[in-house]
Amino acid sequence: MRWTLLAFVVAGCKVVDAPDNLEELMVFGFDNFEDPASDVAAVVALLPLLEENSEELADGYRISTLGQQSLDRAEVDVTIEDEIAGAMGMVSYRHMVDPVVGVAFSKNKDELFDGITEFSVRDLSDPGCFFAHSCDTYTQVVEETAAVVLIGDSRRKYTQTIRWIEHPEVGPIAAIRSLSPDPILFSTDLIRVNQQYGMIYIIPNGSGATRAEAFWVDGTVLGLDVPDSFSVDTAVNRMGSTAENVDAVLDEQ
Numbered sequence: 001m002r003w004t005l006l007a008f009v010v011a012g013c014k015v016v017d018a019p020d021n022l023e024e025l026m027v028f029g030f031d032n033f034e035d036p037a038s039d040v041a042a043v044v045a046l047l048p049l050l051e052e053n054s055e056e057l058a059d060g061y062r063i064s065t066l067g068q069q070s071l072d073r074a075e076v077d078v079t080i081e082d083e084i085a086g087a088m089g090m091v092s093y094r095h096m097v098d099p100v101v102g103v104a105f106s107k108n109k110d111e112l113f114d115g116i117t118e119f120s121v122r123d124l125s126d127p128g129c130f131f132a133h134s135c136d137t138y139t140q141v142v143e144e145t146a147a148v149v150l151i152g153d154s155r156r157k158y159t160q161t162i163r164w165i166e167h168p169e170v171g172p173i174a175a176i177r178s179l180s181p182d183p184i185l186f187s188t189d190l191i192r193v194n195q196q197y198g199m200i201y202i203i204p205n206g207s208g209a210t211r212a213e214a215f216w217v218d219g220t221v222l223g224l225d226v227p228d229s230f231s232v233d234t235a236v237n238r239m240g241s242t243a244e245n246v247d248a249v250l251d252e253q
Contacts, residue, residue, distance in 0.1 A: 022049040023063035026088060026214035030066065030199040031073050033177045036136070039165045043173055046201060050090060050212055057212070060089035060236035066197060066216040071181075078181045078195060086216040089236035091243045093209040095250045097202050100209050101162060101174045102131060103246045104202075105140060112249050117153070118145035130162065133172065137163045152187035156180055176200040193219035213239050 019025045025045055032038030050057065065083035093100050105127065106112060110119040122141045130138035139161040148154050158180035165173045178198035186192070196217040203210045215238075 020045060020049075022046075022053055023086075023088070025049065026086070026199050027064045027066060027070060029175065029201070030177060030197065030214070031070050033074070033161070033163070033175065033199075039163060039175060043165050043167055043175070043201065043203075046212070047167075047170070047203070050203075050210070054090065057088065057090035060087055062086065063088045063214055071197075074177070074179060074197075076179055076181045080195075080218070084195070084197070084216040084218045086214055087236070088212070088214045089239050090210060090212045091236075091239045092205065093202075093211065093243050094247045095208060097172065097174055097204050097209045098131070099250050099253075100202055100211075100246055101176075103249050104176075105138065105160075105162060109144070113245055115147045116144060117147060118143070120144075124159075130164075133164060137161055148186070151191055154184050154186050156184040157182055171204045173204070174200075174202040176202070191219065191221050193217060211239060211243060 019028050025042060028038070029042040029046075032042070063086040065085055067083040068080055071078055071080065103112065107121045108119070110116045120143045124139040124141060125137060126135060127138050127140075129135035139159065141157070141159050143155075143157045145153060145155045158178055160176055160178045163175045165175050167173050176198070178196075178200070180196045183195065184193040196215070196219070198213060198215050200211060200213045203212070
């Protein structure tokens with residue numbers, strides 16, 4: 001994987017300085033997701049940092065917390081007492097960005113993936129326009145029921161928005177922000193997730209794609225706060241299994 005830092009200017013956009021720290025950069029991307037100039041600044045700073053930290057990201061590690069200001073900027077109607085712990089990791093797909101995000105935002109995941117038993121999507125914008133690269137963003141509200149190993153069924157509702165960010169060296173990058181401010185309902189009392197949020201970049205990489213993801217979770221296991229190691233392991237394992245499942249679906253198409 002080879003990316004270089006290239007300063008490029010988007011016509012009509014102000015110049016934005018993104019953090020030079022990978023952990024803070026993912027929070028910056030989450031906070032400024034609605035601002036095209038900040039999106040450009042984020043990916044310019046992000047690509048060389050992913051390359052420099054690729055080995056560590058394969059295992060995953062803790063990143064900067066998500067605070068009330070971040071939720072307010074995302075227009076999430078939730079008040080938190082403590083900042084939400086985050087983790088980050090990176091995985092690869094064997095398929096390219098467009099087909100990967102096509103599966104990620106498909107409306108029949110209950111037919112495509114084992115374990116998803118109920119799945120419904122409400123569009124808040126035009127998916128056809130987005131996937132034709134004629135519109136910059138696409139937003140959907142999802143309600144999902146899935147079987148979780150050792151835990152039972154989980155039910156969650158979340159909003160995810162995807163945005164194209166044009167990069168002159170690598171091509172279109174897909175940035176995704178996921179908001180799940182409502183508690184995830186489990187069929188067991190072993191685990192409780194009050195809310196969770198995500199910031200994802202899916203980046204062209206040769207004949208495939210790379211997924212860099214930050215994951216913030218507010219939850220407990222057996223009544224105890226989720227430890228850092230659990231958050232990291234959960235994020236990285238979920239990303240790896242998701243990438244494998246998406247590749248498997250695309251292999252069959």
